[in-house]
Amino acid sequence: MDATMLPEVTAVGVIIKAILILAVISAIAGFGTYIERKILAFMQRRLGPQHVGPYGLLQLIADGIKLFTKEDIIPQNANRIIFAVAPVITAATAFIALGAVPVFPDFTIPFVDVYVPSIASDVNVGILFVLGMMAAGLYGPLLAGMAQSNKWGLLGSARTAIQFLSYEVVTGLSLLAPIMIVGSLSFVDFNSYQSNGTWLVLYQPIAFILFLIAGYAETNRTPFDLLEHEAEIVSGYVTEYSGMRWGMFFIGEYANMITIGIIASIVFLGGYNDWWIFPGWIMIIAKIAFLFFLMLWVRAAWPHVRPDQLMWLCWKVLMPLAVINVVITGIVMMAI
Amino acid sequence: MYEFIAFYIFAISTVILFSITVFSKNVLYSMTSLAAGMVMISGFFFLLGADFLGVVQLIVYVGAVMALYAFAMMFFDTTKDVKEKYNSPRLVFLLGGLMAVVFVIIFSAPIIGENLQVLSPITDGVGNAQAVGKVLFTKYLIPFEVAAIMLLVAMVAGIILAGKKMDKSLTTTVLPLVDKESEDEILKKESR
Numbered sequence: 001m002d003a004t005m006l007p008e009v010t011a012v013g014v015i016i017k018a019i020l021i022l023a024v025i026s027a028i029a030g031f032g033t034y035i036e037r038k039i040l041a042f043m044q045r046r047l048g049p050q051h052v053g054p055y056g057l058l059q060l061i062a063d064g065i066k067l068f069t070k071e072d073i074i075p076q077n078a079n080r081i082i083f084a085v086a087p088v089i090t091a092a093t094a095f096i097a098l099g100a101v102p103v104f105p106d107f108t109i110p111f112v113d114v115y116v117p118s119i120a121s122d123v124n125v126g127i128l129f130v131l132g133m134m135a136a137g138l139y140g141p142l143l144a145g146m147a148q149s150n151k152w153g154l155l156g157s158a159r160t161a162i163q164f165l166s167y168e169v170v171t172g173l174s175l176l177a178p179i180m181i182v183g184s185l186s187f188v189d190f191n192s193y194q195s196n197g198t199w200l201v202l203y204q205p206i207a208f209i210l211f212l213i214a215g216y217a218e219t220n221r222t223p224f225d226l227l228e229h230e231a232e233i234v235s236g237y238v239t240e241y242s243g244m245r246w247g248m249f250f251i252g253e254y255a256n257m258i259t260i261g262i263i264a265s266i267v268f269l270g271g272y273n274d275w276w277i278f279p280g281w282i283m284i285i286a287k288i289a290f291l292f293f294l295m296l297w298v299r300a301a302w303p304h305v306r307p308d309q310l311m312w313l314c315w316k317v318l319m320p321l322a323v324i325n326v327v328i329t330g331i332v333m334m335a336i
Numbered sequence: 337m338y339e340f341i342a343f344y345i346f347a348i349s350t351v352i353l354f355s356i357t358v359f360s361k362n363v364l365y366s367m368t369s370l371a372a373g374m375v376m377i378s379g380f381f382f383l384l385g386a387d388f389l390g391v392v393q394l395i396v397y398v399g400a401v402m403a404l405y406a407f408a409m410m411f412f413d414t415t416k417d418v419k420e421k422y423n424s425p426r427l428v429f430l431l432g433g434l435m436a437v438v439f440v441i442i443f444s445a446p447i448i449g450e451n452l453q454v455l456s457p458i459t460d461g462v463g464n465a466q467a468v469g470k471v472l473f474t475k476y477l478i479p480f481e482v483a484a485i486m487l488l489v490a491m492v493a494g495i496i497l498a499g500k501k502m503d504k505s506l507t508t509t510v511l512p513l514v515d516k517e518s519e520d521e522i523l524k525k526e527s528r
Contacts, residue, residue: 011338082364125387125465132394139371139398142405146364154409161406168399185388185465 014121021098029254034060036296043300070243075148078240082147087245090140090252097133098255100126101262102187105272105280125185130263131171134218134256138164140249141220141227145237156236159226159307166314167217167224173322174210177329178203178267191271199270206325208268210318212294215260217310219253222299226307261291339383346379361417363408371401388465 034049034057041048049056074080102119123129138160145157178200179185182193194200201208217224228236238246265271265287272280305313353373360366374397381390412418422428472480 079362079364082368085368123382123387123391125391128388128391128395132391132398135395136375136398138402139368142402143364143368146405146409158406158409161402161409164399164402 018099022095025095025098025255025258026251028258029251030060030064032254032257032292033063033250035292036299039293039296040300043297067244067247072243072245073240075150075240077149079147079149082143083240084245086140086142086144086147087241087248087252088140089143090137091248091255093133093137093140094252094255094259097130097137097259098262100129100133100187101259102191102266102272103262103284119188122186122188126187127175127179127185127190127263127267130259131175134259135164135168137252137256140252141237144241144249148237148240150239152234152239153237155233156227156239159233160237162307162311163217163220163224163226166311167214170210170214170314170318170322171218173319173326174207174214175267176322177207177326180326180329180333187266187271190267191273194270195273197270197273197275199268201268204268204325204329206321208264210322210325211264211268212291213318214314215264216295216298217314219256219260219295221257221295223302223305224310225304226310229304231304257292257295258288261288261295264291342379342383346376346383349373350376361420363412363418367401367405367408370404371398374398374401388468 037059038048038056040046049059052058052062074083099121100119100123102122106115106117119126141160142157142164145153145155145160147153178190181200181203182190184190184193190200216222220227226236228238233239238249241249262284265284269287270283272284274280275283278286350373353369353376356369357366357373360369375394378390378393378397381387381393
């Protein structure tokens with residue numbers, strides 16, 4: 001790339017973008033709970049939230065007020081500092097990860113003529129950075145469970161450890177094949193590779209499915225939400241949490257869902273390139289929304305798995321599949 | 337200017353966090369500050385422009401410390417302090433201090449002698465990952481392969497050690513909680 005082509009990055013711009021990410025994603029995460037309840041209700045032939053506002057739309061505000069005004073309890077024997085730090089880790093890492101993903105194409109603000117690059121921090125190993133940050137986010141549940149001196153919490157954090165060790169390999173290996181094809185670790189390069197309209201999912205369907213499965217495990221979505229499995233371990237790592245501390249775990253989880261949606265749509269589904277008559281920014285919002293909907297659909301459709309089933313699935317099925325996929329990709333790339 | 341500030345923030349927090357790791361008697365504090373310190377060290381790599389190494393530091397150590405947590409969970413009550421046994425504190429102090437001094441001398445000798453040379457300078461236009469890959473597969477190929485074989489050996493050993501009864505699932509096997517005789521006894525006691 002030419003040096004003059006590089007977008008100018010100013011400190012003010014980065015700060016504005018960081019605040020925007022924080023505000024927008026928190027709002028979407030809150031609204032996501034309403035959408036989730038409505039869609040789950042629709043799929044299970046219930047009504048969902050209905051009483052607060054039209055179609056229950058103001059349920060979000062009611063929940064917010066409840067969360068903010070709830071009594072903040074720290075159990076007697078808990079390790080207070082770690083107990084307080086754990087939710088912050090989950091929320092913070094989720095937002096840091098979002099700092100390195102591009103969402104919209106670069107654009108110029110009209111009238112003031114300011115060129116805005118789409119990404120808050122263009123790390124040239126973006127994919128690895130985002131995955132690393134999301135992996136660090138699992139320290140939240142781990143520490144929360146260990147700090148609260150509650151058996152359910154401890155079980156929850158033990159499950160966090162095994163879940164982390166299971167899915168992490170699959171996520172890395174499933175993304176390795178697209179990385180080999182594109183030859184870069186930068187999200188922007190992934191996007192420009194697919195600018196001719198052929199999405200990477202056409203070349204790498206197996207990797208796409210593997211990544212989605214691992215992504216659901218990463219965000220504790222329902223087939224794999226072992227950490228707070230209500231039927232088995234009360235609430236797992238959040239058993240002793242209430243009020244805003246619990247809310248931070250919640251926001252972190254939803255932010256991670258959106259991050260997984262963004263990664264999947266940029267790496268596999270053509271990113272923010274224009275498609276037919278639709279401009280790029282509409283396309284990427286549609287893709288992220290669809291992937292978010294898919295997560296809710298999966299939640300409505302599948303029961304929980306047991307921890308040993310998760311390990312069996314990750315280590316004995318998904319990991320060999322991912323390795324075979326990488327090997328075949330390598331052979332095909334050598335042959336062509 | 338920004339780099340200067342960032343460096344000192346990272347440096348001070350790294351030192352503080354690792355001192356907590358060493359001095360704290362609580363397993364949870366030690367482990368958490370260890371993990372946080374590792375994350376802070378990755379900050380140095382980012383400051384020096386070595387994005388790839390920074391991210392690798394992040395991913396590898398986050399995973400490694402997570403495994404340490406699993407052991408801490410199994411061996412200790414994490415909400416209580418660990419009572420440590422000091423057999424000869426003076427010897428430990430002496431040996432530890434000597435080690436620290438030796439390491440400082442080893443690492444500062446080339447800086448004092450001012451004969452630090454850059455053997456493989458960074459080429460422009462080549463990303464971090466590509467540069468690391470190139471070096472790894474040309475200059476350091478044999479250490480790389482040896483490390484791979486060592487990991488393979490460790491993995492095989494681990495599987496052999498843990499592999500007894502691996503064909504049966506532990507969660508689905510129904511273990512008899514009480515045998516027949518003691519069950520009868522309990523019933524007798526209750527009937528009385």
